[in-house]
Amino acid sequence: MAAVVGSIGRGLLRRQMSAQIQPWLTFRAVSSAPGQPPASHSYETLKVSQVREKVLHVELNRPDKRNAMNAAFWREMVECFNKIAQDSECHAVVVSGTGKLFTAGIDFLEIGQVFLTVEGDDVARKAWNLRKMIREYQESFSVLEKCPKPIIAAVHGGCIGGGVDLISACDIRYCTQDAWFQVKEVDIGLAADVGTLQRLPRIIGNQSLVNELAFTARKMMAPEAESSGLVSRVFQDKQAMLEGSFELAADIASKSPVAVQGTKINILYSRDHSVSEGLQYMATWNMSMLQTEDLVKSAQAVMEKKSPKDVVFSKL
Known part of the structure; x- marks a missing residue:
């Protein structure tokens, strides 16, 4: 890979070095200092903080309710x-839970009432409104996939029901030795409907195991979660775990945002x-993205035997 980058880089650098170096040096001189607070985030159920340069930490923040997922x-x-x-200041995210466990899943004391009292003059209209509500709840985790920033789930203690839906939509998952995972929905009379049944088979790659977990609601302990x-x-x-997650996020955040995202x-x-479709999409994507200045900067770093962390990339 280094040889390929070096070959590409030498050709690009011959044509662009004089135009690129001065703006790059100027950018390095005026780039923002590390440790600045992120954009304002104020929530009832989430706590957002900056833990490394370009890294945000989003915590599920209802510890007294075991981080149960209410309407808010x-x-x-x-x-x-x-x-x-x-x-543009954030390049990677870590998601964890406060308190004794990651999350107990859906707050049925609150959410249960919402679904039981859905409005509608007849079955069809109630079903129409219920479907709309379910789609809105699905978006709460699909938004993790749609966010172009890599998201690392850091799980401790129990990750139950909706928690599995949440982490299935994340890009990387770490956990503690005491962590356990449970697709709990069949025990409360429904099929998981916000992402687990769609994403978990693609993550684990073992349909038999996914079916076992989903049909029985048994706990999967940390060693099995890792081996699967x-x-x-x-x-x-x-x-x-948090230190490991923050370091991983910082490593990701140090690289070209054009490349990572x-x-x-x-x-x-x-x-x-x-x-075939993926390759065609990739070709269309890179026909513009390969023209980024980040490629020149990265190639120069390789040729000068510098770490990618020494390169300062423009915001995206």
Whole structure:
């Protein structure tokens, strides 16, 4: 790869070096200082903070309710991640839970009443309105996929019901040794309807195991979650997991946002399309994106034996 980048870079650099170096040096001199607070985020159920340069930490923040997902949560997830998607200062996100566990899932004391009292003059109209509500709730996690910034789920303790839906929409999943995962919906009389049944089979790649988890609502403990591919790393405790998650996010955030965000978009597109369609989409994507200044800067860093972290990229 380095040889390919070097070959590309030498050709590009011969044509563009004189035009590129001075603006780059100027940009380095005026780039914002690390540690500045993120754009304003004020929520009832979420806590947002900046933990590294270009890295945001979004915490599920109802510890007294075991981070159960009430009506405000579903609304605020969409608001929060739509805002993050437009935040040029953020390049990566870590999602975790406050308190004793990641989340207990849907807050049925509140949400149950919403679904039981759906408006409508007859069955058809009630069903129409109920479908609209379900689609809105699905968007609360689909927004994680639509956000072009890589999102890392950091799970400790229980990740129950809606929690599995949430992390299935994230790009990378870490957990602690005490973490466990449960597709709980059949135990409360419904089929999971906000993403688990659609995304989990593609993550685990074992339909038999997915069916077992979904039909029985049994717990999947951290070792099995790692061996099945649901999570990629297991940590001794929450603090170690968060540090590992923040370091991973910082590493991702240091790279070209054109490259990283383009990679996420194309991975998700290819997941849902044929190989041929994915290749055609990729070619169309890169016919413009290969003209980025980031390629020249990255190639120069390789030729000068510098770390990618030494390169300062323009905002996206």
